Amino acid sequence: MQVIFEKTGLKPGSIYLAFGNKEGLFKESLNYYAQQSISKATSLMEGADSIGESICLILAGFVDDAFQKDYCSCFLVKSQLELSGTPDLQAHAIGHLRDIEGVYAHFLEREYSTEEAKIKATSLMMHIFGIRVYGYHQTTKAQMLASLKLGLPWLPWDTLPQVALLESVQ
Amino acid sequence: MQVIFEKTGLKPGSIYLAFGNKEGLFKESLNYYAQQSISKATSLMEGADSIGESICLILAGFVDDAFQKDYCSCFLVKSQLELSGTPDLQAHAIGHLRDIEGVYAHFLEREYSTEEAKIKATSLMMHIFGIRVYGYHQTTKAQMLASLKLGLPWLPWDTLPQVALLESVQ
DNA sequence: AATTTAGTTGAATGATTGTTCAAATTTTGC
DNA sequence: GCAAAATTTGAACAATCATTCAACTAAATT
Numbered sequence: 001m002q003v004i005f006e007k008t009g010l011k012p013g014s015i016y017l018a019f020g021n022k023e024g025l026f027k028e029s030l031n032y033y034a035q036q037s038i039s040k041a042t043s044l045m046e047g048a049d050s051i052g053e054s055i056c057l058i059l060a061g062f063v064d065d066a067f068q069k070d071y072c073s074c075f076l077v078k079s080q081l082e083l084s085g086t087p088d089l090q091a092h093a094i095g096h097l098r099d100i101e102g103v104y105a106h107f108l109e110r111e112y113s114t115e116e117a118k119i120k121a122t123s124l125m126m127h128i129f130g131i132r133v134y135g136y137h138q139t140t141k142a143q144m145l146a147s148l149k150l151g152l153p154w155l156p157w158d159t160l161p162q163v164a165l166l167e168s169v170q
Numbered sequence: 171m172q173v174i175f176e177k178t179g180l181k182p183g184s185i186y187l188a189f190g191n192k193e194g195l196f197k198e199s200l201n202y203y204a205q206q207s208i209s210k211a212t213s214l215m216e217g218a219d220s221i222g223e224s225i226c227l228i229l230a231g232f233v234d235d236a237f238q239k240d241y242c243s244c245f246l247v248k249s250q251l252e253l254s255g256t257p258d259l260q261a262h263a264i265g266h267l268r269d270i271e272g273v274y275a276h277f278l279e280r281e282y283s284t285e286e287a288k289i290k291a292t293s294l295m296m297h298i299f300g301i302r303v304y305g306y307h308q309t310t311k312a313q314m315l316a317s318l319k320l321g322l323p324w325l326p327w328d329t330l331p332q333v334a335l336l337e338s339v340q
Numbered sequence: 341a342a343t344t345t346a347g348t349t350g351a352a353t354g355a356t357t358g359t360t361c362a363a364a365t366t367t368t369g370c
Numbered sequence: 371g372c373a374a375a376a377t378t379t380g381a382a383c384a385a386t387c388a389t390t391c392a393a394c395t396a397a398a399t400t
Binding site for chain 1: 267297306318
């Protein structure tokens, strides 16, 4: 809260009037972040010819994130892990992550059976979580991408415009 | 610290004499947890005929963990993500995780080239991180295992004694 | 048994935390 | 232009936090 007072320049009273308490502000932030994430992914997959290709682009973007300075993983993932002591908020974060998995599963159903789409979405989420944690290790983009190709061999990595991947190689 | 005073029954002075300060205690805990993790994995792979099979067993164990009550993911993973504000401790956690990746890479070199072993170890770590995060979502063991099979197809899932996997299916 | 070392106690300290509220200010609706 | 509603302010409060320390007890050494 103290950091937020500083960064926003607002006084405690204003923020407490708007959000009630710390948990309220946190929950609202989680909602905003989740909505933002979902609409970003959705709009990328909606307009694409190939779901697979847009997923590759999304993943390449996550890899890029990891090499930005002040990388801070993913708000939802971090919250889910940190909030063991606050089951209410943790459930909120988990719910959003499951929604995101649902979005991927939904779009994958265009190209696979319901069963296949579901299991592929889970594998996808595992890799996303993997990137979000492994990102801090600061190895190389090439290594992370190679590992993604190995773990997600059903994605059309090679039909991607090479620039998209090359520009991801530091 | 307060919780530790309660749970151990020790008074502040005793703990501060032994560990210096909160960071010291935390660092020592990370070291202990990491050493424990590494020796558990190492001893499993050392005595095994097939590295692949022992890795499958390790992963199945991680999946089991996720369905234990009071599941709390992995101390190193959680610490790495939480300690953005304490670069010193975060680097410590990251170092341990990279050590663990090194152990897997080392054993995989028995069956693959150095290059192959390295990239497979990275993919393995991504899946482990994935399990550690996804574990909170409480779907089903079957779904998590199926997703692991999909993402790690180079592991000998089918040569595993069926009991080991069956007993993992809730 | 005497002396040094190691470990524990219990209370206290100062800093930081989340939170509240009456008064002042700005914005809105008529 | 005015009254009502909405926001902001600034100072304060109470709780919690990590940490310290002199006094006390137990263990080890000679």
